[in-house]
Amino acid sequence: MAEEKPVASRSVILRxxxxxWAVLFDPDTAEGIALNPVGVLIWKHLDxxxxxxxxxxxxRENCEDVPEDVESHCRQxxxxxxxxxxxxxxxxxx
Amino acid sequence: MRTPKSVDIDITDRCxxxxxxxxxxxxxxDVKTDLPLEEWLRxxxxxxxxxxxxxxxxxxxPFIREDLKDILEGVIRNRMRFSILSNGTLITEDMARxxxxxxxxxxxxxxxxxxGPETHDSFRGPGSFDRAVAGLRLLQKHGxxxxxxxxxxxxxxxxxxxxxxxxxxxxxxxxxxxxxAGHMGLCQKNTDQxxxxxxxxxxxxxxxxxxxxxxxxxxxxxxxxxxxxxxxTRMEQARRKGLASLPEGGWxxxxxxxxxxxxxxxxxxxxxxxxxSHIVLGRIxxxxxxxxxxxxxxxxxxxxxxxxPLSRFEFCRxxxxxxxxxxxxxxxxxxxxxEVDHPSPDGCLRKYLAEGGRLPEEELLES
Numbered sequence: 001m002a003e004e005k006p007v008a009s010r011s012v013i014l015r016x017x018x019x020x021w022a023v024l025f026d027p028d029t030a031e032g033i034a035l036n037p038v039g040v041l042i043w044k045h046l047d048x049x050x051x052x053x054x055x056x057x058x059x060r061e062n063c064e065d066v067p068e069d070v071e072s073h074c075r076q077x078x079x080x081x082x083x084x085x086x087x088x089x090x091x092x093x094x
Numbered sequence: 095m096r097t098p099k100s101v102d103i104d105i106t107d108r109c110x111x112x113x114x115x116x117x118x119x120x121x122x123x124d125v126k127t128d129l130p131l132e133e134w135l136r137x138x139x140x141x142x143x144x145x146x147x148x149x150x151x152x153x154x155x156p157f158i159r160e161d162l163k164d165i166l167e168g169v170i171r172n173r174m175r176f177s178i179l180s181n182g183t184l185i186t187e188d189m190a191r192x193x194x195x196x197x198x199x200x201x202x203x204x205x206x207x208x209x210g211p212e213t214h215d216s217f218r219g220p221g222s223f224d225r226a227v228a229g230l231r232l233l234q235k236h237g238x239x240x241x242x243x244x245x246x247x248x249x250x251x252x253x254x255x256x257x258x259x260x261x262x263x264x265x266x267x268x269x270x271x272x273x274x275a276g277h278m279g280l281c282q283k284n285t286d287q288x289x290x291x292x293x294x295x296x297x298x299x300x301x302x303x304x305x306x307x308x309x310x311x312x313x314x315x316x317x318x319x320x321x322x323x324x325x326x327t328r329m330e331q332a333r334r335k336g337l338a339s340l341p342e343g344g345w346x347x348x349x350x351x352x353x354x355x356x357x358x359x360x361x362x363x364x365x366x367x368x369x370x371s372h373i374v375l376g377r378i379x380x381x382x383x384x385x386x387x388x389x390x391x392x393x394x395x396x397x398x399x400x401x402x403p404l405s406r407f408e409f410c411r412x413x414x415x416x417x418x419x420x421x422x423x424x425x426x427x428x429x430x431x432x433e434v435d436h437p438s439p440d441g442c443l444r445k446y447l448a449e450g451g452r453l454p455e456e457e458l459l460e461s
Contacts, residue, residue: 011173013145013147013173014145015096015097015099015145015147016096016145017095017096025145025147027147027148027173027174027175027198028197028198029197030175030200
């Protein structure tokens with residue numbers, strides 16, 4: 001089954017701050033969204049090399065108290081980025 | 095913040111005008127050097143790495159640069175938005191079309207100081223009103239967002255109603271901003287002609303408050319008579335109620351700029367603000383912006399002004415408003431007194447009242 005490997009939009013800026021939170025800023029729309037540290041971790045793996053299962057594995061390895069339904073959360077988050085045009089997809093036949 | 099969110103850039107020392115209250119000419123920002131395009135493009139790459147989201151281009155007059163399009167393309171290529179501060183007189187159809195072709199333009203601010211040539215040109219030069227309005231209309235024609243700044247001085251303080259009608263009705267702007275000519279740059283040589291007296295300030299305050307009510311909040315100000323009218327009335331209300339203090343009152347907290355932005359002089363010197371251009375923190379393309387932002391002691395000194403109590407100053411001794419006051423703009427205190435770490439006499443309510451100024455009636459301020 002084909003699995004998507006999301007890619008962060010190159011024009012979107014990730015502004016990281018000292019407390020590990022960040023803002024994703026789209027200079028075309030001037031809109032920004034806040035990311036918590038898990039969101040930042042996921043964003044940094046939207047490089048066209050990681051599909052959702054890879055991303056879930058990264059979250060499990062790097063975060064504490066990961067819920068059972070983490071995959072659903074990750075998909076939902078990535079889908080929202082895709083919907084807002086902040087990321088795109090590369091489809092790789094699996 | 096790890097890095098500044100925005101950067102103000104004086105992109106040129108040149109201007110086709112010499113307005114009598116220009117804060118730039120004859121100030122420490124006026125270093126008579128323009129950098130070549132390549133230096134700016136290289137700097138924009140650093141701003142990209144620093145995740146800076148926007149730049150504001152000023153000067154001088156940005157549209158005088160023949161390579162302005164190349165500069166803006168560099169800004170865009172490096173993922174930033176931009177705004178431009180301009181006298182409006184050099185804006186061409188081609189440039190307006192170019193600005194409209196990118197979604198990255200926040201706005202172009204055009205300075206308009208009169209309802210017609212008589213007031214505007216009196217300090218800006220013959221023909222400047224007509225050319226500024228022409229430039230503004232070109233921007234509007236192409237759908238570029240336009241902001242207008244009205245600088246209040248002795249010759250237009252009685253023209254404010256007509257100015258508001260021109261801008262908000264005839265030209266159809268959503269809003270406009272106001273400030274008064276401050277004691278900086280060329281204004282220092284023309285004080286008596288330009289800077290409004292206490293009674294004129296009172297007139298400006300009351301007129302702008304009335305107009306802002308009439309036009310339902312479409313007049314903006316973070317400094318100058320409209321902002322003062324609001325802030326000083328709050329301070330007087332606090333005094334009457336016997337409040338212990340107002341938020342941030344009693345300390346030199348008037349300036350918050352250095353917490354989210356930094357400025358660059360026309361010669362590439364990195365400075366805290368383009369009105370504190372005598373404080374050189376480093377140079378672009380030589381010193382790391384992130385290091386300066388996080389570690390430069392002179393920048394931290396300005397940020398830590400907020401820990402200096404107003405009670406320390408002889409100037410504030412015995413003032414009933416001390417615990418409501420923030421000390422206002424450090425650039426003005428430097429310009430007037432040669433001291434950055436001092437409350438600005440220009441922003442002093444007690445001084446204003448002592449000079450015969452009165453506050454607007456409180457009911458004027460009610461929405």
